[in-house]
Amino acid sequence: MFNILLGGAAGQGVETTSAVIEKILKANGYNVFVTRDLMSRVRGGHNFSTLRFGRNPVIAHDHTVDGILAVNQETIDLHIKDLREDGFIIADDGFITDDARAIMLPMTKTAVELGNPRVASSVAVGALIRLFDLPVEALREILEETLKPEHVEINMEAAKAGYESVTYEQGESSRRKADDTDDKSETSQENAHHDYSDWITLSSSEAIALGALAAGLQFYSAYPMSPSTKIMEYLAGIQYEANIVVEQAEDELAAINAVVGASYAGAVAMVSTSGGGYQLMVEGMASAGMMEIPTVTVIAMRPGPVTGLPTRTEQGDLNLAIFAGNGEYPKMVLAVKNQSDAFYQTARAHHIAQKYQMPVVILTDQYLSDGTATVEPLDLSLIEKVRVSASDEEALAYRDDPANQRGDEKFGEMKESELAANEYKRYRLTEDGISPRLLPGHPKAFVSVDTDSHDEYGFINEAAEARIAQMDKRMRKLVKLIAEDLTDAEQIGTAGSDIVLVAWGSMHGPLKEAVNELAKQGVNVSALVYGDLWPLPTEKIKAEAENAAHIINVEQNFSGQLAGLIRRQTGIAMTDSVLKYDGRPLSASEISGAVLRIVKKG
Amino acid sequence: MSQSNVQEMNPNKTSYTTYNTAWCPGCGDFGILSSLKNALQDLQLDPHKIIFAGGIGQAAKTPQYISGNRFCGLHGRSIPAAVAAKIANDNLTVIVNTGDGDGFGEGGNHFLAAVRRNVNITHFAHDNQVYGLTLGQASPTSLHGYVTGSQPYGYLSIPFNPVVTALILGAGFVARGFAGDQEQLTELMKAAIRFDGYALVDIFQPCVSFNKVNTYSWYQERVRPLGEEHDPTDFEQALKAALTFEEADGAGIPTGILYNVEKPTYWEQHEVLQRGPLLKQGATKEFIQEQINKLA
DSSP, X not given: OEEEEEEEEETSSHHXXXXXXXXXXXXXXXXXXXXXXXXXXXXXXXXXXXEEEESSOOOSOOSSEEEEEEXXXXXXXHHGXXXXXXXXXXXXXXXXXXXXXXXXXXXXXXXXXXXXXXXXXXXXXXXXXXXTTOOTTHHHHHHHHHSOHHHHHHHHHHHHHHHHTSOTGGGHHHHHHHXXXXXXXXXXXXXXXXXXXXXXXXXXXXXXXXXXXXXXOOEEEEOOOTTTHHHHHHHHHHHHHHTOEEEEOSSHHHHHHHHHHHHHHTOOEEEEEOHHHHHHHHHHHHHHHHHTOOEEEEEEEOSOSTTSSTTSOOOOOHHHHHHOSSSOOOOEEEEOOXXXXXXXXXXXXXXXXXXXTSEEEEEEEHXXXXXXXXXXXXXXXXXXXXXXXXXXXXXXXHHHOXXXXXXXXXXXXXXXXXXXXXXXXXXXXXXXXXXXXOOTTOTTOBOEEESSOBOTTSOBOOOHHHHHHHHHHHHHHHHHHHXXXXXXXXXXXOTTOSEEEEEEGGGXXXXXXXXXXXXXXXXXEEEEEESEEXXXXXXXXXXHHHHOSEEEEEESSSSOHHHHHHHHHHOOOOSEEEEOOSSSOOOHHHHHHHHHHHHHHO | OOXXXXXXXXXXXXXXXXXXXXXOTTOHHHHHXXXXXXXXXXXXXXXXXXXXXXXXXXXXXXXXXXXXXXXXXXXXXXXXXXXXXXXXXXXXXEEEEEEHIIIIIITHHHHHXXXXXXXXXXXXXXXXXXXXXXXXXXXXXXXXXXXXXXXXXXXXXXXXXXXXXXXXXXXXXXXXXXXXXXXXXXXXXXXXXXXXXXXEEEEEOOXXXXXXXXXXXXXXHHEEEOOTTOOTTOHHHHHHHHHOOOOTTTTOEEEEEEEEOXXXXXXXXXXXXXXXXXXXXXXXXXXXXXXXXXXX
């Protein structure tokens, strides 16, 4: 495995260059995992990507880097401390460094000679292609996909100049490292030189959008907020071909209420935001719970509180997602573990929302939303479209009946007693709490929903009996959910270990790698990684807690929100914590280092 | 709804059923509800094909008192829900009843957006210039200097003018009515429901319990139905009428259709909606597969 860091100022094309390198590595069969560390500004500052790649699936980032591509001086100054002893730096010969590992190239000079100083980074790309022995001509196709036509040739020229400025021999140890040919462990030999060029490059933003489409998404509304906006932009761009409506709302309150309204009318609907926006959606979420309207809400987490660190990552909104909202209502909260999981979980979230007629929250974060991974092509055959009126064939038949046009049934022909008889029990009391759902427009029923406490018909009713009956009915849905649809935490490593790590969502990749790293060092550790978080599955943690000497929660937040949740639901307290809240992703080496320190301490 | 909640029906009067209400006797809301039923009956609309949306407030309870599909959502938020419900299923007629607090205070931003988005919904604003449900505080449309329990020294803000606001934002249908003139109000409602696009009828509605200033007689002395000479396709005339809100001995307050000009609707501009109701649509498996393939 090899880890490259590409850095420059905002506006210097670091994002585009990163995407180009990712593509050419993948075209050459590498599996690539990219993280994006951005500043919340459009110009200047310092942005960087790390591209970690190898011949086995790469599931997490790393802080230690093997190569640096410096498009600005800051990249050298800030990151040289993270460079391995035998690593390299490719930098402009105008930058200042006396580091022996630096390969100084006339990047800016070449770019200026070619007529556009902005193509300097392509000189570095060309050098990289030579060092890793990648086919330089494949670059043309990638540039054609990525850039405006008029910029392709000049960037090709710049890359060729870079290619010529280094030698094949200079890249020998880097190639060996990237191809894992130094690593004699069994697993890497087994998968060595698998070709990943036919896999796909995926962020959780695209994965969530595609998962929702696969489940039958029809209406999507959101208010822009990093790092969730990419979902909206992706869906908006394809809405005419996808046969959906994407509407940017005037604010987050409108976005969630629009989704509730569209879903009431029968559309499969979704909304996304970040934690700050979700604060504004809390009332709308509670209304979906009270009115029993299926909704899927995505929170792409970034560090808070409030504006916090707008472009960075955190897992600080678990409590918000589970507990915000006045009173009590049933909902499900789940976190996605990686980019691929985001696709399948989003489709599942829509199915659960429809089945239980309630809101479902999906948690992802900037790490997975802006970051990309090389994953197996998503398998559409595993996903069915949701059924909107879960328990009534008639409602579906209505949807497809061309006779259902406005005004074709005349009011005057109907007797008043019949009208009253059309009151239908939207909130019929049932054993499992799920009432048969019809859609507005049904020829024989009025569909009434209410945020007030209501009776079975959906009319305001303040009687204690109705209150208790409806409250119990709504909450019964969770009993069924726990029995039929809840998935317990994923176990990594062997059950019954002395040391158990507990984490959720995007910590999956780094944690898996950390468990393997620790095993290589002879430390047997197992991990539980939660996807479903509310209701919280408790069986595995109870079983693990019985034997473990150390139960350690590993989270990207200040207070250990999962630890608090587990304690609340099971009484099990963590013995130690590994927490990070600086907005930068927690890496496997940080986790394993912290675990070793805890274990040594006893 | 239990049967006991349905009052004895008058067999001579076809209506959208009569339900017990929680409104005060003499409330202006009765005139609005009655006009609404008359309008719907005149238009021969099937109540099964109507969504009545409301938020929170006395006006927002209107859906509870009429037959049809009912969405009784959140304070101030019925408009975005109604707009989206209409986008989801264009076969349905969507009618929103808000109060002045619900529609222009709590839901002010949604009101502005709904005008500009121009989705084909009908907005009846029950405008009593006071908060009724919370027992009598100033609303956005309360008169300057209006004294209440929470504004004991008088309301200090400039009153919100819904019809002027709607007009300057580009609304295609703007009307002003009075709960005490049901004949006119019924016609205004019919025109608003028929209008293709967002339509606002701001309806003066005396609050007999909490507004001792803007009473039936206060309105009666001021309302002046617009005559033949008013051209509802003339924006300047519309704006002039909208801005006219004067004392009884002056020009009074013009009521009627201030402005009526169809404009491109959201529906017309969105290619997907042109293909039919949204809830019959969605991405095909082939299309999604293509998008996945593009990521390779």
